[in-house]
Amino acid sequence: MNIHEYQAKEILRAHGVPVPPGEVATTPDEAGRIADSIGGMVVVKAQVHAGGRGKAGGVKLADDAADARAKAEAILGMEIKGLTVEKVLITPAEEIDTEAYLGIVMDRGSQSDVIMVSSEGGIDIEEVAASNPEAIHKLPVDARYGLLPHQASALAYALYDDPKLARQAARIISQLYAAYRAAGCTLAEINPLISTPAGEVKAIDAKMNIDDNALFRLPDVEAMRDESAEDPSELKAREAGLSYIQLDGDVGCCVNGAGLAMATMDLVKHYGGEPANFLDIGGSSNPDKVVTAFEIITSDPNVKSILFNIFGGITRCDDVANGIVEATRRIDVGLPIAIRLTGTNEELAVEILKDNGFEAMTDMDEVVKRAVALAAGSSS
Amino acid sequence: MSIFIDENTRLVVQGITGRDGSFHARQMIEYGTRVVAGVTPGKGGQSFDDSVPVFNTVAEAVEQTGANASVIYVPAAFASSAIFESADAGIDLIVCITEGVPVADMMTALPYVREKGARLIGPNCPGLIAPGIGKIGILPGQIVAPGPVGIVSRSGTLTYEVIFQLTRHGIGQSTCVGIGGDPLIGTDFVDCLEAFEADPNTGAVAMIGEIGGTDEQVAAAFVRDHMTKPVVGFIAGQTAPPGRRMGHAGAIISGSEGTAAEKMAAFRECGIAVAERPADLVGLIETRLQD
Numbered sequence: 001m002n003i004h005e006y007q008a009k010e011i012l013r014a015h016g017v018p019v020p021p022g023e024v025a026t027t028p029d030e031a032g033r034i035a036d037s038i039g040g041m042v043v044v045k046a047q048v049h050a051g052g053r054g055k056a057g058g059v060k061l062a063d064d065a066a067d068a069r070a071k072a073e074a075i076l077g078m079e080i081k082g083l084t085v086e087k088v089l090i091t092p093a094e095e096i097d098t099e100a101y102l103g104i105v106m107d108r109g110s111q112s113d114v115i116m117v118s119s120e121g122g123i124d125i126e127e128v129a130a131s132n133p134e135a136i137h138k139l140p141v142d143a144r145y146g147l148l149p150h151q152a153s154a155l156a157y158a159l160y161d162d163p164k165l166a167r168q169a170a171r172i173i174s175q176l177y178a179a180y181r182a183a184g185c186t187l188a189e190i191n192p193l194i195s196t197p198a199g200e201v202k203a204i205d206a207k208m209n210i211d212d213n214a215l216f217r218l219p220d221v222e223a224m225r226d227e228s229a230e231d232p233s234e235l236k237a238r239e240a241g242l243s244y245i246q247l248d249g250d251v252g253c254c255v256n257g258a259g260l261a262m263a264t265m266d267l268v269k270h271y272g273g274e275p276a277n278f279l280d281i282g283g284s285s286n287p288d289k290v291v292t293a294f295e296i297i298t299s300d301p302n303v304k305s306i307l308f309n310i311f312g313g314i315t316r317c318d319d320v321a322n323g324i325v326e327a328t329r330r331i332d333v334g335l336p337i338a339i340r341l342t343g344t345n346e347e348l349a350v351e352i353l354k355d356n357g358f359e360a361m362t363d364m365d366e367v368v369k370r371a372v373a374l375a376a377g378s379s380s
Numbered sequence: 381m382s383i384f385i386d387e388n389t390r391l392v393v394q395g396i397t398g399r400d401g402s403f404h405a406r407q408m409i410e411y412g413t414r415v416v417a418g419v420t421p422g423k424g425g426q427s428f429d430d431s432v433p434v435f436n437t438v439a440e441a442v443e444q445t446g447a448n449a450s451v452i453y454v455p456a457a458f459a460s461s462a463i464f465e466s467a468d469a470g471i472d473l474i475v476c477i478t479e480g481v482p483v484a485d486m487m488t489a490l491p492y493v494r495e496k497g498a499r500l501i502g503p504n505c506p507g508l509i510a511p512g513i514g515k516i517g518i519l520p521g522q523i524v525a526p527g528p529v530g531i532v533s534r535s536g537t538l539t540y541e542v543i544f545q546l547t548r549h550g551i552g553q554s555t556c557v558g559i560g561g562d563p564l565i566g567t568d569f570v571d572c573l574e575a576f577e578a579d580p581n582t583g584a585v586a587m588i589g590e591i592g593g594t595d596e597q598v599a600a601a602f603v604r605d606h607m608t609k610p611v612v613g614f615i616a617g618q619t620a621p622p623g624r625r626m627g628h629a630g631a632i633i634s635g636s637e638g639t640a641a642e643k644m645a646a647f648r649e650c651g652i653a654v655a656e657r658p659a660d661l662v663g664l665i666e667t668r669l670q671d
Binding site: 106108109111112113142143144181184186211213214216217245247255256257258259260262263265266267268269270275278283311312313314315342343344364365 | 400456457479480481482483484486487488490491492506518519520523533534535536537538539540541544561563564588590591593594595614616617618619620621640656657658659
């Protein structure tokens with residue numbers, strides 16, 4: 001799950017990280033009022049789940065309250081990487097002496113959380129990593145002991161020569177690590193981490209990604225979920241325990257298991273079609289799940305045929321067959337369907353489908369070819 | 381022969397009285413696996429299906445039945461604790477089927493398992509099956525056949541698909557291992573490839589990968605440098621858009637790392653024949669077994 005900058009900053013503040021004040025506005029008037037109460041120059045920042053907000057014109061400096069109102073009017077409603085901006089964060093413009101990068105990411109390779117710092121902050125860290133990898137200092141943390149004080153200190157001195165700044169940075173690195181652990185993050189970044197002419201170190205931007213699997217025990221973090229920032233179909237799928245991602249094609253795919261679902265999409269492409277979606281109905285699939293899958297797939301107007309590819313292990317083929325029958329009774333699907341079922345209770349499933357006028361296939365390649373042909377308007 | 385599991389495997393089922401645990405315990409027994417014990421805290425002293433003793437702790441199960449392998453079907457919130465318990469009790473092979481385990485939990489469980497000298501397979505995996513010998517996990521027994529092909533895969537049902545197609549064409553398997561779709565797992569491709577290379581009954585290996593991470597690239601280099609047996613491969617997710625999580629927590633393409641195209645290129649560079657479709661694995665394996 002992604003959370004917004006302003007939410008990540010709330011978490012950081014709660015862990016003691018120095019973060020300048022800020023408030024969220026959903027209208028230009030509100031933005032103006034907040035800017036007025038802050039006083040002086042402010043920054044108006046789009047709150048969307050996308051990187052590169054600055055480059056897209058979603059972050060603007062404003063001279064005063066009236067200007068903040070105007071800037072907010074321009075930013076609210078704008079699209080950044082396909083996402084509409086619904087909220088802006090108003091925060092004071094800081095005087096900046098240096099900009100550094102501080103991040104923690106879950107690293108599969110070392111099977112640990114890795115802390116990264118670079119004195120070249122404020123820009124794409126990926127670019128620094130590619131062009132000047134020595135400029136990034138990395139430290140894998142042993143989760144059993146956590147971040148040790150000397151480790152935080154070493155990272156801090158890699159950022160600042162001035163002990164006054166380094167001491168502040170060491171504290172911030174430890175606080176960020178604590179926040180990362182407490183909020184179930186797989187990524188937490190402060191970019192940039194600034195130092196001011198007055199000798200203060202502060203976080204002026206923040207980004208966090210949360211491990212979905214940890215949310216069950218983090219109700220405060222779960223409450224930060226912004227459903228308006230999610231695709232409605234993907235939201236509906238998640239609530240039903242399905243995993244769905246909409247794509248641009250016209251062959252609607254319904255598969256059990258993520259790997260098989262991806263392989264099925266690849267096969268659609270292989271036979272000249274375009275998959276309309278990724279949809280994994282998961283393990284033990286009751287008929288209701290299949291009905292919801294139908295509703296989601298058919299809500300995409302691009303879909304011209306529906307492809308079922310089920311390999312029954314835990315999933316029982318007869319459950320899926322019942323779901324297909326039930327769905328076509330309850331909703332007007334109005335689209336041709338190609339079905340392949342193999343594995344647990346296959347014979348039972350084939351019977352159920354036959355009794356209701358559906359044909360079931362047993363071969364993955366054959367059913368995909370069929371679905372692609374159906375989408376292209378041929379019944380062969 | 382087989383890898384990780386053999387005639388001496390004595391299995392304890394953690395969560396044997398639960399919905400999934402009880403169903404799959406029966407399936408494993410039916411397949412011929414020696415299920416010697418079950419564990420459900422608070423149900424110690426009971427008997428599962430009048431044949432398998434249930435204990436409160438894994439330690440008791442080990443002490444009284446000589447269990448040396450465990451399989452975990454407990455809910456995600458308790459899965460890492462079950463892994464710790466098994467490792468602590470001296471279990472050699474721990475297979476965690478549970479999906480949805482927080483990565484933070486695995487961060488501490490993995491080094492613990494390693495220090496205890498145990499092997500963990502999973503989490504979020506279908507387990508493993510050695511046709512004719514036994515199975516640990518949820519792989520369907522009816523689709524496998526004994527034979528020379530070792531299978532290692534990050535997927536569940538896609539693995540079944542490949543096994544099904546091989547068996548249908550008369551090609552059997554030595555051992556099939558599903559290593560799991562999570563970003564942090566106990567046993568990776570290289571561990572399995574190494575074991576298949578050493579297994580006299582494995583003649584060729586099929587490696588089934590997915591988008592996300594760089595495990596396949598690392599495995600490809602291992603094949604090039606350390607394997608004499610032929611390896612063929614397939615990568616799922618050629619049509620996946622970047623930055624999106626495709627069901628498995630591990631299946632996400634980020635930056636320049638982890639696309640299907642990159643992984644397929646790495647396979648080819650290291651002498652691994654790449655199947656465009658799962659069905660093509662059959663022909664690739666067949667020719668290599670004949671050589």
